[in-house]
Each structure stands twice: as C-alpha cells, then as structure tokens.
Amino acid sequence: MPQGRQPHLLLVAGARLLEAWFPGIVGELRAMGAVDLDLSADIYWHQGGGVTRRPRSTLHGPAMSRPLLERTVRKRVEALAPVRIRDRTTVAGLATDAAGTRVTGVRLQDGSSLAGDLVVDATGRGARSLAWLAELGYPAPPTSVVEIDTRYVSQIYRRDGVDPGWGAAVVVDEPAAKRLATALPLEGDRWIVLLTGLTGLNGETPPLAETDRLAYARSFPSPVIAELMAASEPLGEPVTHRFPTNQRRHVERLRRFPVGWVPLGDAVCSFDPIYGQGMTAAAMQARALGASLDRTGRVSRRFARRYFRAAGRTLAAPWSIAVGGDFVYDGTSGPRPSEPTSSTGTWPWPAPPRSTTTRSR
Numbered sequence: 396m397p398q399g400r401q402p403h404l405l406l407v408a409g410a411r412l413l414e415a416w417f418p419g420i421v422g423e424l425r426a427m428g429a430v431d432l433d434l435s436a437d438i439y440w441h442q443g444g445g446v447t448r449r450p451r452s453t454l455h456g457p458a459m460s461r462p463l464l465e466r467t468v469r470k471r472v473e474a475l476a477p478v479r480i481r482d483r484t485t486v487a488g489l490a491t492d493a494a495g496t497r498v499t500g501v502r503l504q505d506g507s508s509l510a511g512d513l514v515v516d517a518t519g520r521g522a523r524s525l526a527w528l529a530e531l532g533y534p535a536p537p538t539s540v541v542e543i544d545t546r547y548v549s550q551i552y553r554r555d556g557v558d559p560g561w562g563a564a565v566v567v568d569e570p571a572a573k574r575l576a577t578a579l580p581l582e583g584d585r586w587i588v589l590l591t592g593l594t595g596l597n598g599e600t601p602p603l604a605e606t607d608r609l610a611y612a613r614s615f616p617s618p619v620i621a622e623l624m625a626a627s628e629p630l631g632e633p634v635t636h637r638f639p640t641n642q643r644r645h646v647e648r649l650r651r652f653p654v655g656w657v658p659l660g661d662a663v664c665s666f667d668p669i670y671g672q673g674m675t676a677a678a679m680q681a682r683a684l685g686a687s688l689d690r691t692g693r694v695s696r697r698f699a700r701r702y703f704r705a706a707g708r709t710l711a712a713p714w715s716i717a718v719g720g721d722f723v724y725d726g727t728s729g730p731r732p733s734e735p736t737s738s739t740g741t742w743p744w745p746a747p748p749r750s751t752t753t754r755s756r
C-alpha cells in the first residue's frame with residue numbers, strides 16, 4: 396500500500412468501530428505509542444483567517460502511523476479462531492459456477508484456487524474483480540469521478556522535546572492558494588508533517604528539499620508548522636503521493652452481479668484523502684456487510700442487495716463532504732453531489748450548513 400507512508404488520521408467513528416470489534420485495541424495502540432488526541436481541544440486549526448476555539452470534547456482518537464494501526468488490527472484478526480492470513484498471495488481471478496451466476500472462490504496467481512461462499516473484493520481503488528466480472532459479461536457499477544489531482548509531500552521528524560502547545564495542527568491557506576499544511580503526532584516520539592496542494596486545479600505543488608519546504612511552510616498564514624519543522628530533526632527522506640480523483644462506484648445501483656461477490660472499502664469509494672475518511676468509511680461498510688449477512692442469514696442475492704443499499708447510504712455523507720468541499724475550487728470537474736450539501740466552505744473542511752443548498756446536476 397503506497398499510501399501507508401502518508402499521514403493516516405483515524406476518525407472517531409472508525410476508532411469506535413475498531414474498539415467494538417476488538418475490545419481494548421485503542422488502549423493497546425496507546426501502549427504502543429499512539430498519541431491520544433481530543434480532536435477539538437488538542438488541535439490547532441487555522442482556517443479562513445483565524446484560529447478556531449478549542450473546547451474540550453468527548454471526540455478522542457489515537458494518532459499513529461498507518462503501519463502501526465495495520466499491524467495491530469492484523470494481529471487481532473489473526474487471533475480469531477477460523478481466520479488464516481495468506482501472505483504474499485495474489486488473487487488472479489474469480490472462480491464461478493458453470494453458468495457464471497455464482498462466485499465460488501478465487502483463482503490465485505500460483506495456479507491454485509480457494510473456494511469460498513463469499514468473496515469480498517477489498518483490493519483498493521483499482522477493484523481488480525470488476526475487470527474479471529466484465530469478462531463474464533457483468534456491467535460495472537455506475538461511477539462518479541471528481542477530478543482533483545492533489546499532491547502530498549510528507550516528512551517525519553523526531554520530536555526532540557518540542558512542545559508547541561497543541562497535539563496536532565492544521566493550517567488551511569486562503570482558497571486561491573489551494574494548499575494546506577498539517578502536523579500529526581506519531582508513535583516513537585515523532586511528528587509527520589504534510590504539505591499538500593491541489594496541483595491539478597492550478598494550485599501549488601509543495602517542494603521536496605527540506606530548506607525549500609521550510610520556506611514554503613513559512614509562507615502559510617500561520618507560522619506554527621514552520622516553527623515545528625525548524626525546531627525538529629528530519630528523519631529519513633520526504634515521501635510523495637499523487638491522488639488523481641475522488642471515485643465512487645454506486646453499488647446501490649447495480650442490477651446485475653453474481654451471487655457470492657461484494658466489493659468493500661476503496662474498491663467502492665475512494666475520497667480526497669485530506670478529509671481522512673477512507674479507513675472509517677471502509678469500517679462502516681464492514682459493519683453494513685456484517686449486519687446485512689446477519690439479517691439475511693446466508694449469502695444470497697437478497698443479502699448482496701441489502702449490503703449494496705446499506706453501503707450506498709453509509710457513503711452518501713462522507714462523499715458529499717469530500718466532493719462538496721472540493722467543488723469550492725474553480726476547475727474541479729465531475730458530477731456534483733446530488734444531496735443538499737454544505738459546499739459553501741473552503742477546502743478541505745466545508746463550513747457548517749447554511750439554509751441554502753447548492754445547485755445539483
């Protein structure tokens with residue numbers, strides 16, 4: 396997962412779902428060095444020409460690297476009695492019954508196959524199984540694509556006893572600059588600092604070299620992130636990532652599909668990452684999947700339809716937040732969200748809803 400080296404903030408809803416599935420996991424993450432953040436009181440947030448107030452809240456979440464989260468969840472999953480994880484195994488296709496109406500497992504790259512009542516495609520935004528289903532004559536789900544072309548440059552720093560007086564910081568530049576800086580704490584007494592810009596929308600591309608990045612961070616409306624960078628020692632090299640489009644596959648509108656197959660996570664919906672919604676949205680789809688299976692009792696067309704509808708409902712709000720925020724900028728292209736949305740704010744976080752709604756098409 397190339398994006399694993401970029402900052403990954405777990406939203407409160409995601410942390411709560413993980414805790415419900417794996418009791419004690421948030422404490423375990425803290426014991427491994429994850430930093431507990433009050434997502435209101437601990438965050439210095441500069442946007443629209445000022446700093447937001449920071450009242451205490453009950454919205455707490457652990458801040459850590461994606462690999463720490465991944466390792467910890469993986470250990471918990473591995474400990475579940477019937478689970479077996481196969482490392483270094485590539486799925487190369489779907490196995491189906493003779494009529495091609497039911498998925499019966501997967502074919503592996505080494506030529507072997509695995510049987511299964513239900514195949515969940517969680518292969519990320521590429522959703523490999525869609526190409527295999529197309530070969531069997533199944534249509535792809537209708538897909539909304541909103542182009543943004545955002546560039547990430549991230550660098551890890553040693554904390555070195557620096558206490559800036561906040562737990563994490565977000566500085567959103569004026570809308571015309573189309574750029575943002577953020578600093579999040581990581582386990583191991585480290586920070587990760589992200590500079591990002593909407594390059595594809597004629598915004599800026601953050602520079603790579605440390606001195607250039609420092610100068611760049613100093614040009615933001617608040618100096619706090621530049622001050623943190625100047626006081627801390629960089630560890631390793633900066634890491635870049637390019638993210639082209641918000642992409643939502645409307646599985647809730649799928650009419651023809653084989654029984655025994657469902658997609659989940661980025662395979663269904665992949666958002667502008669600056670909103671930090673991907674992992675939480677994937678967890679919410681997993682909850683919808685479990686509930687749909689519990690409700691219908693077996694893998695059937697009815698089960699899949701129920702899950703597709705539930706996943707669609709779950710994704711409507713985060714999609715509208717991400718896409719609504721992105722449409723503030725000239726040049727954003729693609730279908731606007733059809734739901735009334737609060738897209739009157741500035742990227743990346745829209746302002747609270749007003750009484751007016753945006754035009755939809």
Ligand SMILES: Cc1cc2nc3c(=O)[nH]c(=O)nc-3n(C[C@H](O)[C@H](O)[C@H](O)COP(=O)(O)OP(=O)(O)OC[C@H]3O[C@@H](n4cnc5c(N)ncnc54)[C@H](O)[C@@H]3O)c2cc1C
Nearest residue numbers: 398401403404485486518519660661668671672673674675
């Ligand atoms: C730059 C960036 C920053 C982000 N920041 C955040 C954030 O702050 N907070 C947040 O919640 N989300 C964030 N996200 C989104 C988050 O990374 C994704 O939403 C999340 O990882 C989706 O999980 P997934 O399991 O669906 O897909 P992935 O995490 O992409 O995992 C897909 C997996 O499938 C495997 N795979 C692919 N093909 C095959 C195959 N044929 N056979 C076997 N395995 C296969 C891959 O190796 C990979 O392990 C960010 C994304 C990016 C790009």
